[in-house]
Amino acid sequence: MNQENELAVEHHEVGHVHRDDEGSKLGMWLFLFTEILLFGGLFVLYSGYRFAYPEGFVAAAAEMNTFIGAINTLILLTSSLSVALAIAALQRSQKKLCTSLLWFTILCGFAFLINKYFEWSHEIGNGIYPKGPALDNMSSGEIIYFGLYFTMTGLHGLHVIVGMTFIGIILSFIYRDKITSTNYQKLENAGLYWHLVDLIWIFLFPLFYLIH
Amino acid sequence: MANETAELHAPELHAPSANPNEVSYLEYQGKHKGILGWLLTTDHKRIALLYLMAVMTFFFVAMTLGILMRLEMLTPGETIMKPQTYNSVFTVHGVIMVFLFIIPGLPAIFGNFIMPIQIGAKDVAFPRLNLFSWYLYIAGGSLAILSLFTGGGAADTGWTFYVPYSIRSAQNVSMTTSAAFVLGFSSIVTGINFVVTIHRLRAPGMSWFRMPLFVWALYATSWIQVLATPVIGITLALIILERWIGIGVFDPALGGDPILYQHMFWIYSHPAVYIMILPAMGVVSEILPTFARKDIFGYKQIAISSLAIAIIGYLVWGHHMFVSGMSDTGRVVFSLLTFLVAIPTGVKVFNWVATLYKASIKFSAPLYFVLAFIFIFSVGGLTGLVLGTLATDVHLTDTYFVVAHFHYVMFGGMGTIFFASLHYWFPKVFGKMYSEKTAIIACTVFIVGFNMLYFPMFIMGYLGMPRRYFDYLPQYQGYHVFATVGSWVMVSGIVFMMGNLLYALLKGPKAPDNPWGGTTLEWRVPSPPPVENFDEIPVVTGGPYVHDRPTYIMKPSIELKHTNGDKTIKPTTEEAVH
Amino acid sequence: MAEQTAEHALEHYAPEHSAPAEQHAAGAGHAHMQGYGTYFMVWLGLVAFTAVTVTIAGLNLGSVTLITALVIASVKSFLVITYFMHVKNDSAILKVFIGICLLVFVIIMVLTFSDLSFR
Numbered sequence: 001m002n003q004e005n006e007l008a009v010e011h012h013e014v015g016h017v018h019r020d021d022e023g024s025k026l027g028m029w030l031f032l033f034t035e036i037l038l039f040g041g042l043f044v045l046y047s048g049y050r051f052a053y054p055e056g057f058v059a060a061a062a063e064m065n066t067f068i069g070a071i072n073t074l075i076l077l078t079s080s081l082s083v084a085l086a087i088a089a090l091q092r093s094q095k096k097l098c099t100s101l102l103w104f105t106i107l108c109g110f111a112f113l114i115n116k117y118f119e120w121s122h123e124i125g126n127g128i129y130p131k132g133p134a135l136d137n138m139s140s141g142e143i144i145y146f147g148l149y150f151t152m153t154g155l156h157g158l159h160v161i162v163g164m165t166f167i168g169i170i171l172s173f174i175y176r177d178k179i180t181s182t183n184y185q186k187l188e189n190a191g192l193y194w195h196l197v198d199l200i201w202i203f204l205f206p207l208f209y210l211i212h
Numbered sequence: 213m214a215n216e217t218a219e220l221h222a223p224e225l226h227a228p229s230a231n232p233n234e235v236s237y238l239e240y241q242g243k244h245k246g247i248l249g250w251l252l253t254t255d256h257k258r259i260a261l262l263y264l265m266a267v268m269t270f271f272f273v274a275m276t277l278g279i280l281m282r283l284e285m286l287t288p289g290e291t292i293m294k295p296q297t298y299n300s301v302f303t304v305h306g307v308i309m310v311f312l313f314i315i316p317g318l319p320a321i322f323g324n325f326i327m328p329i330q331i332g333a334k335d336v337a338f339p340r341l342n343l344f345s346w347y348l349y350i351a352g353g354s355l356a357i358l359s360l361f362t363g364g365g366a367a368d369t370g371w372t373f374y375v376p377y378s379i380r381s382a383q384n385v386s387m388t389t390s391a392a393f394v395l396g397f398s399s400i401v402t403g404i405n406f407v408v409t410i411h412r413l414r415a416p417g418m419s420w421f422r423m424p425l426f427v428w429a430l431y432a433t434s435w436i437q438v439l440a441t442p443v444i445g446i447t448l449a450l451i452i453l454e455r456w457i458g459i460g461v462f463d464p465a466l467g468g469d470p471i472l473y474q475h476m477f478w479i480y481s482h483p484a485v486y487i488m489i490l491p492a493m494g495v496v497s498e499i500l501p502t503f504a505r506k507d508i509f510g511y512k513q514i515a516i517s518s519l520a521i522a523i524i525g526y527l528v529w530g531h532h533m534f535v536s537g538m539s540d541t542g543r544v545v546f547s548l549l550t551f552l553v554a555i556p557t558g559v560k561v562f563n564w565v566a567t568l569y570k571a572s573i574k575f576s577a578p579l580y581f582v583l584a585f586i587f588i589f590s591v592g593g594l595t596g597l598v599l600g601t602l603a604t605d606v607h608l609t610d611t612y613f614v615v616a617h618f619h620y621v622m623f624g625g626m627g628t629i630f631f632a633s634l635h636y637w638f639p640k641v642f643g644k645m646y647s648e649k650t651a652i653i654a655c656t657v658f659i660v661g662f663n664m665l666y667f668p669m670f671i672m673g674y675l676g677m678p679r680r681y682f683d684y685l686p687q688y689q690g691y692h693v694f695a696t697v698g699s700w701v702m703v704s705g706i707v708f709m710m711g712n713l714l715y716a717l718l719k720g721p722k723a724p725d726n727p728w729g730g731t732t733l734e735w736r737v738p739s740p741p742p743v744e745n746f747d748e749i750p751v752v753t754g755g756p757y758v759h760d761r762p763t764y765i766m767k768p769s770i771e772l773k774h775t776n777g778d779k780t781i782k783p784t785t786e787e788a789v790h
Numbered sequence: 791m792a793e794q795t796a797e798h799a800l801e802h803y804a805p806e807h808s809a810p811a812e813q814h815a816a817g818a819g820h821a822h823m824q825g826y827g828t829y830f831m832v833w834l835g836l837v838a839f840t841a842v843t844v845t846i847a848g849l850n851l852g853s854v855t856l857i858t859a860l861v862i863a864s865v866k867s868f869l870v871i872t873y874f875m876h877v878k879n880d881s882a883i884l885k886v887f888i889g890i891c892l893l894v895f896v897i898i899m900v901l902t903f904s905d906l907s908f909r
Contacts, residue, residue, distance in 0.1 A: 022881070023337050023412040029884060030404040033891040034442045040895045041446040041476055045461060047899065048472050048906050056467075066844065073840050081833040084824075084874045091823050131458040140460075140467025147459030147466070151450070188876070195875045202866050206859035210847035411883075439894050475902050526897055530905065542905030 021185040028189040032196050035159070039200050042152050046207060049144045056141010060149075061211035063128060065119060069209035072115050073201060079108030080198040083167070083191045093181040095174065102171050105194065109164040116157055120150075149208055156200055163197045166190045233742035236643065240743045254339035255743060260325035261641070262346050267317050268710075270353055274308035277301050279703060282665075282696040288684050295682040299368035300383065302680060304360060306371030307388060311395040312353050314626050315484060318491035319402055319437075320349070322633050323430045325641060327406065329734040330424045332415025332752065332764075334744045337408040345401040352395035359387035370680055372481070375462040375473045379454050386455055389448040396441045396448075399487070403437030406430055415733075417752035421512060422763075424732045424756040428515040429494025432522040436483045436490075440526070444480035447473070471536050478529035486525040488622055489589075490518055492629035493560055496582050499636055500564055501757040502730045503579040504571035508757050510563035517556035524553045534605045543602055550600035557593060561586065576728065577651035581632030584659050588628060592620030595670065610680075613673025619666045631655070631709060638713060639723030643740040646716030654712055658705030664698025732756050736766055824873065832873045839866050 050057050086101035127134035128146060135143050170190045173179040179187050237257045244252045253259060284291045284298055293301065328336055336342050359366045363384035369377050378385050410431050414423065453459050460466030462473045501508045508514065530538060530546030564586060573579070595617045599605050608614065639645055668691040673679075677688045684692070726735040737745055747767070754763030765771050843862040847855055872878045877885060 020337070020412055023408050025880075026411060026884065027338060027341075027404055027408045029887065030407055030438050031400075033438055033887070034400050034404075036891055037439060037442040037895065038446050040898065041443045041479075043895075044898055044902055045450075045472060045476070048469065048902065049461075049467075051903075051906060052469070053467070066847075070840065070844055074837065077833060077836045077840065080836075080870060080874050081829055084829045085826060088824060088826055088829065129457075130460065143460045144467050147461050151453060151459055151461070192875055195870055199867050199870055202870070203860075203863050206843055206847070206863055210843065210855065210859055212847055212850055212855065435890075439891065443898070471905070472902075475905065479898055479902075526894060527901065530901065537909075538905045539908035541908035542901075545901070545904045 019183070024185045024189065025192075028192050032192060035196055035200075039152070039155070042148065042155070043203070043207075046148050046152070049141070049148065050207075053139070053141025053144060056139045056143075057145050058211055059139070060142040060145035061208065063123065063126075064149075064209050065122075066209045068115050068119055069205055072112050073205045075108050075112050075115070076198045076201050079105045079112075080195050082108065083194050087184065087187055087191055090174070090179070090181055090184050090187060095181075098187075099171060099174055102167055102174075106164050106167055106171075109160050109167075112160055113157060116153065152204060153208070156197070156204060159197050159200070163190075163194045166193055233744050233747055235742065236738065236740040237743045238643075238740055242743075252343070254335070254343055256324050256328050256335050256339065256342060257641075257741065257743075259342050259346055260321050263316070263320040263324065263349065266346070266350060266353065267313055267321060270308050270312040271317075273357070274305050274313060275703065275706070277305040277308070279699060281305060282699040284682070285684075285692045286696050288686060288689065290682075296368060297365075298682045299370075299680070300360070300366045303368055303370055303388070304356065304366045307356055307367075307392060308353075309622075310371055310484070311392050312349075312356065314488045314622055315399060316349060316395075316402070317630050318495065318626065318633065319406070319430060319433055319487075320345070320398075322426075322495070322637060323402070323406060323433075323491060326637060326734050327427055327430055328409065328413070329737060329741060329745050330427055330732050330756075331410065331413060331418060332733055332746065332750045333409065333413035334746065334749070336405050337412055338405050341401055341405055345398045345405070348394055348398035348401065352391045352393075352398060355387055355391035355394060359384045359391060362387060372477060373448070373451055374477075375451070375454070375468070375470045376464055378451055379463055386452045389451050393445055393448045393452075396445045399437045400441050403434040403441070406434040407438065410434075415749050415752050421515065422752055422755050423515075425497035425508065425511065425514055425518075426491070426494035426732075428518050429490045429497070432518040433487050433490045436487050436522050436525065440480045440483040440487075443476060444484075447476040447480070450476075471533070471538060474533050474536050475529070478532045479526075482529035482532065483522075483525045485622070486521055488626045490521060492585070492626045493518070495629050495633050495636070496564060496585060497560075498730075498732065499578045499582045499632060500567045501759075502636075502728050503574045503576055504567050505574060505729065505759055506567065506571045506757075507755070507759065508563070509566035509569075510559070511755065511757070513559055514563050517559045520556040521553060524549070524556070528553055528600075531600050531605070534602060535609050547600055547602045551597065554593065554597060561590065574729075577646075577648050577655060578632050578636035578728075580652055580655050581628055581635065584655065585625065585628045585632065588620055588624035588659075588662070592617060592622075592624055596621065608673060610678055611673035612669040612677045612679055615679050616666045616669035616673060619669075624662060624666070631658070631706075634713060636728070637734075638716070639727045640734055640739050640741070642717055643723050643738075644716050644720035645723040645727065646713055646720055650712040651709065654705050654709035656705070657708060658702055661698050661700070661702025661705050665695050665702050666698075668692075668695045668698075729759075731759055731763070733764060736764060824876070824879075828873060832869050835869055836866050 082101045082105045086098045086105065089095075089098040089101060123129065124132070129135075130147055130150060135146065138146075167190050170179065170187050173186060237255055240249075240255075242249060250258055250262060253262075280292070281298070281301055284293055284301075324336070324342065328334070356366075363386075365383050367373065367378070367381065367385040367388035368383050369381055369385060373385065373389060378389075410423075410427060450459070450461055454462050454468075458466065460468050462468040462470065464470055497508055497514055527549040528546060530542055531550045534543055534547075595613070599608060599614065599617060635646070635651055672688055672691040675688070677684060677691070723739045725737070725739050727739075728735070733750065734741075736750070748769055751765040751768045751772070752763065753765060754761070756763070839862050843859050846858050846862075849855075851858070871888070877888065
């Protein structure tokens with residue numbers, strides 16, 4: 001197979017699309033902007049309410065398990081490393097290494113979600129959830145804190161699942177050689193999405209777990 | 213240089229096995245036949261028509277709801293419906309008009325059809341995503357209609373879904389807000405597609421400052437779609453979560469701040485009005501040079517003003533909240549910033565009028581709509597300044613004055629240009645011509661009816677008639693009756709207009725490739741265009757509105773062979789290809 | 791005349807593809823391969839910053855904790871964006887776009903607080 005350049009021509013059915021890696025990347029980044037602003041709205045609300053209820057937020061944050069939070073942060077940072085390495089591996093035509101690293105990334109995602117599951121179970125078990133019994137005795141600040149906590153970490157968790165699925169799909173493309181060392185923008189795009197998931201957590205962690 | 217549909221069999225640069233360009237996009241039978249060829253199409257032109265049918269359907273539904281509202285307002289007290297119903301009717305009227313007509317109308321139909329041709333491309337950057345955006349639109353629209361018939365009926369909160377009522381209302385708020393959420397996604401997808409298309413698929417030689425102004429407008433609009441829509445996405449999702457599990461974020465009973473909701477809502481919904489109007493202004497900048505038969509005045513200023521409006525549009529949302537309980541500092545800041553947005557808008561209006569000055573004007577239906585637009589939009593815009601001023605807004609907010617203002621800018625603005633676009637590009641899209649005389653009569657009836665319907669509302673509002681009220685004091689009845697009669701006149705005009713176009717579609721004479729003498733690329737391809745728009749991607753050698761010489765090379769493989777090797781013409785640095 | 795512009799325009803026009811008017815280097819990710827080592831170094835930095843931010847939070851420095859935590863989070867984000875997401879090697883226009891997105895977020899925060907901080 002001769003060296004394809006990024007603008008390789010595909011002949012000739014109607015509506016055929018010339019491959020444009022740069023355009024694909026641009027499109028992915030624009031989508032990431034929408035995700036940033038989606039969470040951004042929640043961060044604005046968080047800021048507004050933390051400003052309005054400083055003591056309530058401090059009180060509520062005492063319930064959080066900083067250790068699990070920190071472990072989850074490390075898990076996601078490591079998974080970002082592995083997906084970046086996976087792309088580097090594929091660039092060097094090391095397909096086996098690439099797929100192993102991608103499986104590792106997905107594994108990290110699972111680990112993150114399992115931690116989350118234990119965290120939430122513990123909190124919900126203690127009656128701490130929207131309209132839950134523990135909230136009856138709490139101040140407005142604490143109620144809002146937990147409302148935001150479940151919403152933001154929940155939405156983030158959803159995005160972890162989506163990211164894992166995305167990487168899974170990319171893995172199937174790699175196995176079928178639809179993504180190769182000269183045609184891997186889709187893998188880069190999946191990587192970008194995963195890094196975004198990591199970025200959001202980089203901010204969620206201090207805002208929810210490091211208020212003392 | 214000949215630019216009619218000559219059957220030149222130019223040597224193809226891609227030698228295809230079967231030339232898809234031998235028939236128009238309407239007749240082409242590709243991988244899928246018949247109706248599947250439409251429902252599974254990735255051709256931007258077919259997708260545009262899919263949107264046209266869907267948008268027009270929803271427009272007529274919402275228009276009917278508007279007629280019903282006006283019937284109800286003929287008398288104080290109950291006329292034809294209960295108060296609860298009235299609240300749901302104006303809510304759904306707003307939701308459909310805003311999210312299913314005004315926001316998507318111009319980009320999804322004319323942006324999709326015309327923009328790729330205007331930049332010399334064969335399609336958009338992501339054709340399958342384009343089709344997906346249409347399915348999202350249909351899903352969102354279906355949810356909106358479904359909300360009328362499920363769970364107690366549609367939301368009765370107004371299209372703004374203000375808390376705490378939207379949390380407490382027994383109506384099916386969650387479904388109505390879900391509809392808006394899904395429609396937001398459709399808008400985002402279109403926005404992403406257009407930004408990438410405009411960056412990556414412009415024909416060789418088409419630098420940024422050689423793009424048609426409609427493309428500039430769509431570019432600015434697409435950025436707003438991408439950056440603003442997610443904020444309302446999350447806000448509506450939070451309403452649903454609030455209703456479903458009571459997170460407390462917007463519920464005052466749990467410590468939430470209703471004003472924060474309003475901030476979040478308007479952070480999108482103000483830029484949204486620029487999503488609505490920027491494409492319309494882009495179309496005006498297309499129609500004027502065509503019928504003035506001269507270059508647009510101040511091309512660069514108009515292009516930059518589109519970006520300026522998009523940017524400043526992010527800074528003014530608080531002017532919807534002057535009486536909400538916002539801080540005085542906030543109110544002063546937002547009022548000041550609101551005045552700024554009038555500046556780039558004024559730049560456009562002055563440049564448009566200057567284009568007409570000493571021009572060789574050819575009168576036609578599209579131009580007639582545009583002239584009406586300039587008057588109507590100016591009224592709307594100036595009354596916006598009245599509302600942007602704190603002292604006057606305190607008296608006029610939540611009255612019919614506001615209702616009149618936004619109908620003048622949204623309906624009289626975008627709506628009029630929607631009709632103008634239908635008439636301007638009809639021959640290109642369908643290859644048929646309509647009766648100009650009938651169109652002009654229909655337009656006149658529409659304009660008269662429009663002003664009869666909405667102008668009295670300025671006066672009513674000034675005299676104290678509140679908006680969204682089912683009942684009212686007898687002193688306002690005269691205005692209401694006049695307005696309702698106006699609504700009948702207006703709707704007759706619209707129906708007449710659509711009837712004329714429908715008749716032309718079925719029985720109209722064949723249209724030439726360039727009935728108006730336009731200078732942009734869509735007028736260089738056949739009417740209707742072939743599937744891939746161009747046999748060869750043209751090469752651009754000048755600006756978009758030059759009338760005295762051609763600025764496109766349509767068959768570069770033939771024509772560029774015969775050069776004398778003269779390399780004198782380069783784009784100047786300011787037009788340098790990015 | 792069309793012909794005069796033609797040949798020069800043709801030089802930009804490679805008929806093998808519908809070339810975009812702007813010719814970026816063939817996909818920045820292709821042109822530049824970051825070494826495995828760089829990624830590891832960035833990861834170490836990220837882990838170190840995480841440790842710092844957790845430690846500082848434990849020190850109970852009051853309102854300074856928030857600012858410090860946000861600054862550290864921003865630095866970590868910068869590392870992820872620049873190296874893991876390859877923005878370092880990307881086109882200038884993409885960097886501008888990222889800036890615009892962040893600017894919009896900042897504007898929203900500032901203007902919202904023009905209300906919230908003055909009630």
